[in-house]
Amino acid sequence: MDSTTQPLRQSSNQILDLTLGDPELVRRIKSSNILLVGAGGIGCEVLKGLLLAGFEKITIIDLDTIDVSNLNRQFLYNKTHVGQSKAVVAASVSVERFSHRDPVTGCPISVVKPIHDSILKLNFNRQYYQQFTFVINALDNNTTRVHVNRMCLAADIPLIESASASYNGNIRLIKRNVTQCFECLPPKKDENTYASCTIRNTPSLPIHCIVWAKHLFAQLFGQTDEDISPDVLYDPSMFSTTDSDEKISQTTTTTTREYVESTDYDPKALFEKIFYKDILYLKKMGNLWTNRKSPRELLFDQIASGEAKFDDDLNNKDNNEQKTKPSNSVIRDQEIWSMSHCFDVFCKSLSKLKERVKLEKILEWDKDDDIAVDFVASVSNFRSYCFFIPRKSKFEVKSLAGNIIPAISSTNTIVGGYIILQTFRLLSCILPERIWKDEHMDTTKLDSKKLELEAKAIKDQCFLAYITNKNYNKISKVAIEELLPPIPNCLACSSDIKEIIIAFPLDTTTLGDFIEQIVKKKFKTIAPDISVFGLNKMLWAAEDEDDVDDTIRGKLLSNYSFMTDNVCLLLQDLEQNFEVRLLLRDMKFDLEENDGEFFKILNQDELDTLRDEMKNGNEAKQVEATPTLESDNKDLINLEDNDLELIEQEDNEPKHLDENIVPNDDDFEIIEMSELNEIELDKIKSSIKRSGSGSENGDENDCHSAEVNGKSNLNQSNNSIKRIRTN
Ligand SMILES: Nc1ncnc2c1ncn2[C@@H]1O[C@H](COP(=O)(O)OP(=O)(O)OP(=O)(O)O)[C@@H](O)[C@H]1O
Ligand SMILES: [Zn+2]
Numbered sequence: 001m002d003s004t005t006q007p008l009r010q011s012s013n014q015i016l017d018l019t020l021g022d023p024e025l026v027r028r029i030k031s032s033n034i035l036l037v038g039a040g041g042i043g044c045e046v047l048k049g050l051l052l053a054g055f056e057k058i059t060i061i062d063l064d065t066i067d068v069s070n071l072n073r074q075f076l077y078n079k080t081h082v083g084q085s086k087a088v089v090a091a092s093v094s095v096e097r098f099s100h101r102d103p104v105t106g107c108p109i110s111v112v113k114p115i116h117d118s119i120l121k122l123n124f125n126r127q128y129y130q131q132f133t134f135v136i137n138a139l140d141n142n143t144t145r146v147h148v149n150r151m152c153l154a155a156d157i158p159l160i161e162s163a164s165a166s167y168n169g170n171i172r173l174i175k176r177n178v179t180q181c182f183e184c185l186p187p188k189k190d191e192n193t194y195a196s197c198t199i200r201n202t203p204s205l206p207i208h209c210i211v212w213a214k215h216l217f218a219q220l221f222g223q224t225d226e227d228i229s230p231d232v233l234y235d236p237s238m239f240s241t242t243d244s245d246e247k248i249s250q251t252t253t254t255t256t257r258e259y260v261e262s263t264d265y266d267p268k269a270l271f272e273k274i275f276y277k278d279i280l281y282l283k284k285m286g287n288l289w290t291n292r293k294s295p296r297e298l299l300f301d302q303i304a305s306g307e308a309k310f311d312d313d314l315n316n317k318d319n320n321e322q323k324t325k326p327s328n329s330v331i332r333d334q335e336i337w338s339m340s341h342c343f344d345v346f347c348k349s350l351s352k353l354k355e356r357v358k359l360e361k362i363l364e365w366d367k368d369d370d371i372a373v374d375f376v377a378s379v380s381n382f383r384s385y386c387f388f389i390p391r392k393s394k395f396e397v398k399s400l401a402g403n404i405i406p407a408i409s410s411t412n413t414i415v416g417g418y419i420i421l422q423t424f425r426l427l428s429c430i431l432p433e434r435i436w437k438d439e440h441m442d443t444t445k446l447d448s449k450k451l452e453l454e455a456k457a458i459k460d461q462c463f464l465a466y467i468t469n470k471n472y473n474k475i476s477k478v479a480i481e482e483l484l485p486p487i488p489n490c491l492a493c494s495s496d497i498k499e500i501i502i503a504f505p506l507d508t509t510t511l512g513d514f515i516e517q518i519v520k521k522k523f524k525t526i527a528p529d530i531s532v533f534g535l536n537k538m539l540w541a542a543e544d545e546d547d548v549d550d551t552i553r554g555k556l557l558s559n560y561s562f563m564t565d566n567v568c569l570l571l572q573d574l575e576q577n578f579e580v581r582l583l584l585r586d587m588k589f590d591l592e593e594n595d596g597e598f599f600k601i602l603n604q605d606e607l608d609t610l611r612d613e614m615k616n617g618n619e620a621k622q623v624e625a626t627p628t629l630e631s632d633n634k635d636l637i638n639l640e641d642n643d644l645e646l647i648e649q650e651d652n653e654p655k656h657l658d659e660n661i662v663p664n665d666d667d668f669e670i671i672e673m674s675e676l677n678e679i680e681l682d683k684i685k686s687s688i689k690r691s692g693s694g695s696e697n698g699d700e701n702d703c704h705s706a707e708v709n710g711k712s713n714l715n716q717s718n719n720s721i722k723r724i725r726t727n
Contacts, residue, residue, distance in 0.1 A: 015100065016054045020424070026054065028427040031435050033057040033131060037119050037148055038138035039086040041407050042162055044076045045416025046138055047090055051098035051110050053420055059132070061115040062086040073409035087114035120147055120526055125575055129155035133435050134426060136160045136419060146492070146524040147576065149174060149182035153493050154577035156443045158430065160422050162415050165405045167469030167476060169415040172483065173422055173462040176493060178455040179483040183492035201230050202288055206384055206392045210400050213380035214365055216274070217372060219257050221353055221363035229256055230282050265354035267347045268300040274379070279386050295386045303343045310339045310385070333394040337381060346378035367402025376401055411467060414476065418465045429457030459483055491580060503585035504599035506563055512553030515540060518599055523580065525573040533568040533581055542573075
């Protein structure tokens with residue numbers, strides 16, 4: 001082994017003492033036992049950081065295997081690892097490369113235990129979590145984040161939560177009864193919606209053309225009836241008077257789908273409909289173009305014969321003479337196609353999709369369907385050309401059309417760095433009992449004075465960090481904020497009684513749908529028990545789940561005598577220590593109006609409206625002996641449907657960051673990136689020194705002195721925010 005792979009032949013204690021200057025923190029680091037969940041982009045960074053910081057006992061869990069697409073940023077892996085377990089490879093590579101080594105034997109000091117599994121499995125129960133000093137989440141989905149959040153609350157283990165998406169990221173500490181938990185503040189959904197008239201009539205951005213191309217795909221091959229043709233808004237003022245007749249003829253023609261089917265998906269017919277006739281029609285809507293450049297039309301035959309000359313300064317390259325280079329397909333996908341290549345792709349993909357739609361009847365848009373992406377990329381680029389909008393490569397079209405947020409490795413690096421800083425902060429202020437654990441000790445039963453001091457130290461020293469780069473330029477900014485206290489009626493961390501009103505039709509909902517869609521997916525439970533509140537009746541027991549067959553799952557809820565309008569169910573997940581009362585209302589919703597969901601969470605106002613209806617005798621069913629909420633209406637949580645968005649995020653959704661809670665640009669002050677480590681390390685060192693008092697035996701005095709002196713420099717004032725340059 002050469003010297004580059006063995007950089008740390010000194011005693012790791014010596015190294016850490018030198019870098020951190022705090023023997024007590026070093027002792028705590030070396031004694032901690034950490035669970036790291038996720039060995040992806042952030043996980044690799046964190047694992048490296050933990051080992052370099054001298055942590056010796058780490059468990060890393062990941063359910064996935066290494067994919068080629070991970071290699072550009074998940075630096076512990078190389079192409080020989082593709083197909084192998086992320087956790088197993090991450091553990092061995094990271095120890096070999098980053099662990100401190102015994103100065104005598106040269107062997108790595110740290111032990112990283114890999115687990116190739118899902119943390120959602122029931123065997124990772126509360127006792128399992130309790131062996132760790134703290135948990136770090138380096139995940140990519142909110143279902144798992146919510147679960148680990150609840151498990152850490154239940155086991156009273158601190159959790160460092162993190163996320164990254166493109167140039168944005170965040171890191172925070174979650175500690176039961178001290179800070180907000182993951183479910184206290186639900187992230188808002190992205191609203192990537194565009195005005196229909198912009199998409200149909202006046203696109204100005206590549207994404208408008210891509211959205212239009214996806215609509216066209218859905219209209220030609222999917223189920224939608226919504227036409228992508230110009231939206232005339234029935235406003236005659238859009239047209240010059242002489243055009244009004246044409247306007248009428250345009251609005252009364254058949255849909256694009258009907259027309260294209262009638263031509264058996266003839267490429268020329270489709271092309272000239274959307275890029276010639278529709279564009280000419282739009283051009284005649286003179287008022288649209290008073291402040292915009294009027295679009296230009298394209299003729300199929302001119303392109304097919306090579307006569308068309310493309311005036312294409314927007315993309316600063318190519319005309320139809322330029323042929324796509326014979327580069328490999330990955331590189332070619334990242335190039336902007338020449339118009340003639342676009343034309344070939346359009347004709348070929350249309351012909352393949354025509355065959356498929358004949359067989360399959362309905363095609364669903366899927367970003368991993370190469371032919372579908374070809375079609376959308378080619379038509380969106382032609383449309384961009386018509387509207388003088390820069391064209392995009394197939395790769396970019398795929399990302400934008402698939403709503404894929406690219407992972408940026410420097411964001412993961414910054415997030416990883418802040419996680420390590422957070423671990424130092426956390427270790428410097430938690431009670432020694434959490435580090436040097438007595439197996440049988442219940443940390444919630446610790447002396448309340450000690451817990452109070454610990455809480456104060458955590459609030460003072462641990463932080464919430466946001467990384468952002470809204471303009472996608474070279475400057476990333478980091479905002480450091482104070483951790484906020486728990487929200488009183490949080491579904492996960494509040495000890496109050498939680499009651500939620502949920503409405504759906506009992507006579508068409510099966511037990512299986514209720515359990516899978518509502519109890520597990522909506523409320524993110526993994527081992528639910530459901531009983532009728534106040535009655536000794538069980539609807540569902542987690543321990544019997546394996547014995548429940550399809551006949552029972554297929555049973556309609558209305559077939560259970562106690563499942564009636566206004567019944568109150570008690571939903572519990574004992575592992576997650578999660579409990580909520582569900583007041584059921586027997587109501588049916590229009591699926592389309594209700595975002596495709598058959599159920600709806602109602603808030604207090606909606607409930608009141610329903611009650612009024614009941615009073616007016618409009619209530620369909622009233623069941624007399626039904627147990628109702630103990631507190632009747634007074635303690636119902638005022639839970640907007642939006643409040644549950646956090647548990648509605650799909651597993652495969654891009655990591656979601658709430659833009660709204662990233663502070664304004666004006667709030668940032670500037671720090672050069674090169675100064676970052678020094679500044680932060682100095683701060684950490686000084687705050688740890690002040691709080692740790694150099695105590696060697698790790699007793700509670702540490703926390704006492706933290707309470708007295710340990711004000712964080714990072715949090716000198718509320719909302720003190722730093723801006724950091726990363727270039
Ligand atoms: N329930 C789970 N149990 C264990 N690991 C999980 C669980 N859910 C997600 N993970 C892991 O968390 C990691 C998150 O890493 P990252 O965000 O970089 O995602 P990725 O899948 O590696 O990359 P990308 O999604 O960008 O292709 C992944 O390796 C994923 O397998
Ligand atoms: Zn909470």
